[in-house]
Amino acid sequence: MLEKEIEKLIKTYNTELRYFAYKFVRDWILVDDIMQEVYLKIFLKWTTFVQISNLKSWLYKITCNQCIDYLRSSTYKSTLLIENLEEFLITDKISAEYKVMKALEKDTLLKHIATLPFYYRTTIILHYFRNYSYKEISSLLCKDIAFVKNKLFHGRRMLREMYTNEEVIFATQF
Template sequence: MKLAGRIDREGFSMEPSAALEQLMSAYGNTVLRTAYFYMKDTHMAEDISQEVFIRAYRNWSTFRGESSVKTWLTRITVNLCRDKTGLKMYAEQPTDPGLMERGQTVSVEEEVLKRMSNSLIFKHVLKLSEQNQEVLYLYYYLDMNTREIAEATAASEGTIRGRLHRARQQLEDYLRKEGLDS
């Protein structure tokens, strides 16, 4: 019998250790890229990713399933990143987190940095406010809908829709000024 207001855990094991392996396999890169998006530092993103999965492991038995597992992990990641941003000692040159993969060597990272420094759209995304960058990242890179973004960021869905609209409009304005509005 399924209790009202609860969903299953999307096929993940009920046993925390087994679930942890499944979660890391399914969402490891997503969590790492999201942490990197906020921290803009590879090492801090890796530390946060580890902490996300430690917290997921510790809280797996109490996860109520009121949101998707992806939304739950994203919320943990966002909250940890927001907590740590004030403690950041330095930042690397930001790159497109969608291209970042777990376990890259430094030379590959440098190549990604070089390629992304040429990414005009991402440069314009970085000109937006942090809130607008966040909503574009979660919507387009993590393929989350506005309800999931609202849950992950503790904002109302109307606020998220407004931010998404403003972010798209600002990005369109930047691209139009560059002559890239085709």
């Protein structure tokens, strides 16, 4: 009976959960592996599922945790290194012009970030440059995680608008 319930559950939410996992790992082959682990955890943890909580959120949480576990794993990190090895080997052959352009892009980004209001600037720097998690940033700033997510979302939007405005100004000059 349990197997039938879980099978029905998997058929119902399979597509949703697969797309959700894909947003994390950006590779359909990895999604297949991750989803096998998710299905196994659902089967093994079914008895711990409290009926009071929402089934769908429980499934998403399991999928999310499995994706995070994979991204933290040494397998992923070594695979990523091997895939990017060719790019690392080519870096010596990159032209001086390319290096200058990358430096200018980084400098422009840092200038834009510096113009953001305090909380937007701080959350972006902590998250993207210092690799702090939402929870860690929340703790450092003594704010809720929702606050941190909000500032990151709106900070990215502000940066995007700055770049869009620059492109419009640049295009009208020529």
